[in-house]
Amino acid sequence: MLKVGRSNLALTIFVPWDCKNKCTFCTVKKDYKTFKLSLSEVISTLEQVFDIDSFKDVVITGGEPLGDIDKLIELLDCIDSLQKKAHRKKNLYINTTIPKLSEEDEKKFIEALLRYHIDGFNVSRHIGVDFTTCDNDLMYDMKKAGCRLRVNSVISKWDGTEDEKKAVKDFIAFWRFHCDDISFRWDYRKAKDMNTLKSLDNPFVQFLNTFLEYEGSSGCLVCNDDYFENARIHFHRGCSSTLIKFGDIDILNDVVISPDGSLHLDWEGHEIEPGKLKEAIR
Ligand code: SF4
16 A cells, blocks of 8 residues: 655656766666666656645756756746646756756756746765866856755765865865755665664764754654754755555655656656556545
8 A cells, every 4th residue: 555655745757868977876877778768758657647736846857957958948848837737836856966058058047947936956066076067157147046056965985084074074164155055965875774764873964963053853754864054954864765664555755757757656666657656646
């Protein structure tokens, strides 16, 4: 039996085009090599499930959503039409590295920002990963266009050395003035079971606690976020699967449309037909 978990159940759409980075901790790179990438299939699935009331958040991720601006606009246009048809606004977020765009694409992108309401951007800037092909300047233009920006950094290695501590402090010192908040995310490959996630003994969160004021926890079983400094700095533990088993009940927290248009109950490949998902939840 399927039940809705978190109140802001997310529908996560993987765009059918890849990013150019090669982060060692990337969990989706293999999908872009094996899936048959198809925007029309992604849109077809989106159209079948978008009106499920339980979906409060829609997240466009990748790959790299800004890697093909024309196709991104096609997807945003589709979401806009579906929202108008349903008379319902869902929260819309985009995960991106903000790659450098051509002058023409940059203009189209800024125009799209003014046309479609996007509630926030999660911008990847992982410590130790080369983001020189990305565009910090465009972030300033996005801020001017009223965008809410969160910088997202994956912590894939943490030995607690003085160099690592300095890198994190420098990162916070730089980004706290250039974005709305900063989210450190624990490498999903290191995410453990639920009980471990509830404990505050993670060495990275303990380090943050040595110089940032702890504000509390989101209480969400899936994100397990801890907040510091008026929630401007987060530590996001995540967990290995967003589908949580409780007896014979499967608790849904994130439904995924893969780059080939197939629909999944989590990030681990539990596929479901759009009609069956609609029957199970509203
Ligand atoms: S930027 Fe994101 S999608 Fe691209 S390789 Fe890194 S983790 Fe993967």
